[in-house]
Amino acid sequence: MKNKLFFILFVFAAFSHAQNKVSDIFNSDYCQVNSSVLYFYKIEKRGFTQRRCIFSSNKLYAYATEKVDSMEKKNYDTMEAIKVADIDDNFDLVKEFKDKVYGVKQSYWKYFYFLKNDSVLVCKVLRKGKVWQLEKEKEAEIKKIILANNKIIYWSSQLGLIYKKNNEIKTSLLGLISYYNDRSAAFFIKDKNEVDMSTGYFETGKYILKVTKGDHYTVFKDNQKILEDIPLKYYNNKQFITIDDKTLKFYNSDFALDSSFIYRDINQAADNIEILTDNKIKKFDTRLFTNTSYGDEFLGCGTVTYHLLSIKRNRIREVTDAQMTYGYRSPPRNIFINSKIKFDSLLFVSRQKTMDYSVNGGFDDRIILIKNKKEGLYTFKQKNDTITLKEIVPIKFNKIYLLNGFLIVNKKEQVDFYDECFKENKMRFTNIDFFSYNYVRYKKKDQTQGWMNRKGILFDDL
Numbered sequence: 106m107k108n109k110l111f112f113i114l115f116v117f118a119a120f121s122h123a124q125n126k127v128s129d130i131f132n133s134d135y136c137q138v139n140s141s142v143l144y145f146y147k148i149e150k151r152g153f154t155q156r157r158c159i160f161s162s163n164k165l166y167a168y169a170t171e172k173v174d175s176m177e178k179k180n181y182d183t184m185e186a187i188k189v190a191d192i193d194d195n196f197d198l199v200k201e202f203k204d205k206v207y208g209v210k211q212s213y214w215k216y217f218y219f220l221k222n223d224s225v226l227v228c229k230v231l232r233k234g235k236v237w238q239l240e241k242e243k244e245a246e247i248k249k250i251i252l253a254n255n256k257i258i259y260w261s262s263q264l265g266l267i268y269k270k271n272n273e274i275k276t277s278l279l280g281l282i283s284y285y286n287d288r289s290a291a292f293f294i295k296d297k298n299e300v301d302m303s304t305g306y307f308e309t310g311k312y313i314l315k316v317t318k319g320d321h322y323t324v325f326k327d328n329q330k331i332l333e334d335i336p337l338k339y340y341n342n343k344q345f346i347t348i349d350d351k352t353l354k355f356y357n358s359d360f361a362l363d364s365s366f367i368y369r370d371i372n373q374a375a376d377n378i379e380i381l382t383d384n385k386i387k388k389f390d391t392r393l394f395t396n397t398s399y400g401d402e403f404l405g406c407g408t409v410t411y412h413l414l415s416i417k418r419n420r421i422r423e424v425t426d427a428q429m430t431y432g433y434r435s436p437p438r439n440i441f442i443n444s445k446i447k448f449d450s451l452l453f454v455s456r457q458k459t460m461d462y463s464v465n466g467g468f469d470d471r472i473i474l475i476k477n478k479k480e481g482l483y484t485f486k487q488k489n490d491t492i493t494l495k496e497i498v499p500i501k502f503n504k505i506y507l508l509n510g511f512l513i514v515n516k517k518e519q520v521d522f523y524d525e526c527f528k529e530n531k532m533r534f535t536n537i538d539f540f541s542y543n544y545v546r547y548k549k550k551d552q553t554q555g556w557m558n559r560k561g562i563l564f565d566d567l
Contacts, residue, residue, distance in 0.1 A: 130165060152172055152174045184265075203220065236306055368381055415460075420441075454469050470484050508545060509545055
């Protein structure tokens with residue numbers, strides 16, 4: 106109880122002492138914002154008297170006073186000190202801000218400050234991702250401070266300092282301090298009904314594109330609707346590409362249709378679009394376009410241990426490379442192959458004699474056995490120093506290889522994709538050729554030709 110009473114008396118005494126010094130604050134020569142604290146400075150014979158201030162019960166108090174040599178900027182969100190004598194008097198913020206918006210517009214940010222009522226200031230921040238979106242919105246009570254000679258400033262611990270100099274409204278706007286050196290920043294004060302604080306749109310040239318839903322946009326020019334609900338996927342300052350469930354369209358910079366393609370299949374990769382149309386694959390480079398779709402990047406870090414398997418004289422050897430961690434690389438060790446199948450030689454499924462893998466990424470656990478110039482496919486399982494083989498397809502094929510991630514088996518000039526449904530007596534093709542990462546070209550035994558996509562779906566020519 107005594108401790109509580111002592112604390113209350115201490116706080117009361119501190120505030121009473123601070124209140125006695127309030128006239129010193131009002132008679133200051135400079136004021137400054139440092140982070141969320143308001144500083145006042147009085148010029149002395151040597152240096153300055155600095156007072157750090159807070160509001161309590163709607164009154165301003167100096168909670169810390171000290172002698173300093175200069176009014177230095179302490180970090181990036183410290184504004185330059187303001188000379189009190191230069192501040193305009195009789196500044197009425199409510200009158201000046203009534204139905205007005207103070208804003209700062211940059212390439213990828215928009216800040217809007219406006220009054221919610223006579224005592225609350227609102228800050229709304231928009232960020233441009235694929236479209237303008239609300240990054241944050243906060244509000245804070247504003248306090249009026251009347252300094253000597255009726256110099257008036259307004260202060261919010263959350264949003265900063267607002268004052269008037271040479272009949273122009275100035276502000277520290279703390280959220281913007283780090284951008285003050287950005288020459289692209291455009292400051293403005295406009296009537297509220299003239300300011301667009303909406304989200305879900307982007308501008309290009311004379312046009313505004315508003316999100317309808319997902320990647321669908323409605324295009325406006327001078328507030329007139331030009332196109333409605335277009336499935337926009339890529340754009341730059343010259344072209345716009347839309348993709349729906351059957352058509353790819355190109356519009357020019359004035360949103361006039363340049364060309365369109367009806368497609369049977371489509372693949373959208375990181376740097377291109379490929380479509381199957383008119384029995385042909387058309388490829389469009391999208392590296393010079395902006396993609397309207399959102400994508401989350403995953404960045405991983407940490408230590409990865411790598412392993413190397415190599416084939417030496419029909420045996421497998423393993424090397425562990427932990428160089429990223431400790432600079433360690435193990436000596437090779439031989440792995441015994443436990444197999445009842447006799448073979449002349451062996452290859453990894455990549456048809457190479459080495460294979461790298463990591464404990465994170467895994468490896469392809471299939472291996473090709475060769476005997477009497479015929480090939481078979483087996484899976485292998487390693488346990489300690491032993492590899493055990495299990496048959497996938499027997500040693501009866503002329504060649505087994507990978508194409509676009511698909512396993513191809515060749516027997517007597519007939520080929521097919523090996524999958525779980527594969528049966529040896531269903532060799533459907535006479536030829537399968539690589540075309541691109543997304544498509545292969547095939548020819549069936551009945552001479553029908555077509556395309557297969559990455560999902561393994563066949564598209565016979567029409």
